[in-house]
Amino acid sequence: MKTLLIVDASPNSATSNTRKLTAAYADAWLASNPGSRIIRRDVSGNAISQLSQDTIGAFYTPEDQRSEAQQQAVALSDELVNELFAADEVVLGSPMHNFSVTVGMKSWVDQICRVGRTFNYTEQGPKGELAGRKAVIVASSGGDYADGTPMAHLNHNDTYLKTVLGFVGITDVSLVSAGGVAMDAGVVDQAQEKLLALV
Numbered sequence: 596m597k598t599l600l601i602v603d604a605s606p607n608s609a610t611s612n613t614r615k616l617t618a619a620y621a622d623a624w625l626a627s628n629p630g631s632r633i634i635r636r637d638v639s640g641n642a643i644s645q646l647s648q649d650t651i652g653a654f655y656t657p658e659d660q661r662s663e664a665q666q667q668a669v670a671l672s673d674e675l676v677n678e679l680f681a682a683d684e685v686v687l688g689s690p691m692h693n694f695s696v697t698v699g700m701k702s703w704v705d706q707i708c709r710v711g712r713t714f715n716y717t718e719q720g721p722k723g724e725l726a727g728r729k730a731v732i733v734a735s736s737g738g739d740y741a742d743g744t745p746m747a748h749l750n751h752n753d754t755y756l757k758t759v760l761g762f763v764g765i766t767d768v769s770l771v772s773a774g775g776v777a778m779d780a781g782v783v784d785q786a787q788e789k790l791l792a793l794v
Contacts, residue, residue, distance in 0.1 A: 596630055596631050596632065597628050597631040597632075597683045597684070598631065598632050598633075598634060598681050598682045598683050598684075599621065599624050599625075599628075599631065599632075599633045599634070599682065599683070599684050599685075599686065600633075600634045600636065600678050600679065600681070600682035600684070600685045600686070601617050601620075601621055601633060601634070601635050601636065601685075601686045601688065602636045602638055602685070602686070602687050602688065602700070602703060603617055603635070603636070603637050603638065603639065603688040604638050604639055604687070604688060604689050604690065604696065604697045604699045604700035604703070605639060605688060605690045605697070606639040606640050606697065606699065607690075608639070611688075611690065612690065612735040612773050612776055612783050612786075613688035613689060613690050613733050613734070613735050613773075614688055615783065615787075616688065616733045616735075616771070616773065616783070616786060616787055616790055617686055617688040617733050619787050619790065619791065620686055620731070620733070620790050620791065620793075620794065621633055621635075621686075623791050623794040624684075624794050627794050634678050634681065634682065636675070636678060636703075638697075638699040638700055638702065638703040639697065639699045640699060642699060643671070643675075643699055643702040643703050643706060644671060644702065644706075645702050645705070646702075646705045646706070647668065649664065649665065649668040650668045650669060650672065652665065652668075653665035653666070653668045653669040654669065654672070654709060654710070655710075671706060672706040672707070672709065675703065675706050675707050676706075676707055676709055676712050676713060679707055679713065679725060679728075679763075680725070682728060683728060683729070684728060684729045684730070684731070685728060685729070685730040685731070685760075685765065686730070686731045686733060687700070687730065687731070687732050687733065687756055688733045689732060689733065689734050689752055689756060690734065690735045690736065690752075691734060691735065691736035691737075691740065691750070691752040692752075694740075694749045694750065694751050694752070695751040695752055695755060696751075696752050696755055696756065700756075704759050707763070708759065708762065708763065712724070713725055713763040713764075714762060714763050714764070721762065722764070723761070723762055723763040723764020723765065724763065724764055725763045725764040725765050726764040726765070726766070727764075728764075728765050728767070729765075729767045729768075729769075730760050730765045730767065730768045730769070731768070731769045731770075731771065731790070731793060732753060732756050732757065732760075732768065732769070732770045732771070732772075733771055733772075733786075733790065734752055734753055734770065734771070734772040734773070734774070735772065735773040735774070735776055735783070735786075736750075736752070736772070736773075736774050736775070736776070737775070737776055737777035738774070738775060738777065738778075739774040739775035739778070740752075740753075740774055741772060741774050744774075753770055753772065757770070769793055771786050771789050771790040771793070772786060773785070773786035
């Protein structure tokens with residue numbers, strides 16, 4: 596049985612383009628992988644807490660030495676990390692907000708980038724521990740920030756997520772972007788066609 600993890604970051608639950616696209620991908624993936632499971636993680640709004648001093652302290656305390664309060668502080672991060680390790684494939688629905696990821700997506704990243712869990716320091720430098728998985732970044736933006744466009748240098752959504760995924764060991768990454776929705780709503784349908792071709 597295969598497992599797909601979908602992380603949705605758009606705070607717009609009703610008419611989000613990225614949520615529409617990740618839902619379409621999930622349906623097609625499940626049809627191609629009958630009997631498999633999908634983990635859905637909504638990181639919008641306040642669903643994922645920002646790192647606190649207590650959480651960071653718990654990260655760097657050996658598990659068998661953590662106090663009850665530290666165990667509680669790290670519980671969400673452990674849950675999110677376990678979801679990643681359980682997944683064969685990860686889909687990140689990430690709309691661009693002010694040239695970068697949403698606050699929810701950033702909080703998710705901060706919770707899953709864990710030394711000793713998702714990466715380790717070695718003599719050759721940091722080594723990600725999630726190799727062998729496939730990831731798809733599903734992005735959207737009002738303007739067109741794709742490679743080769745005049746505003747490409749302002750796109751810190753796609754580049755950031757590719758960097759994070761690579762850091763934790765996921766290097767098989769595809770990007771499907773609905774860029775320029777404010778000018779042409781048809782780009783969402785075009786993105787969906789490209790996205791479903793990846794299933």
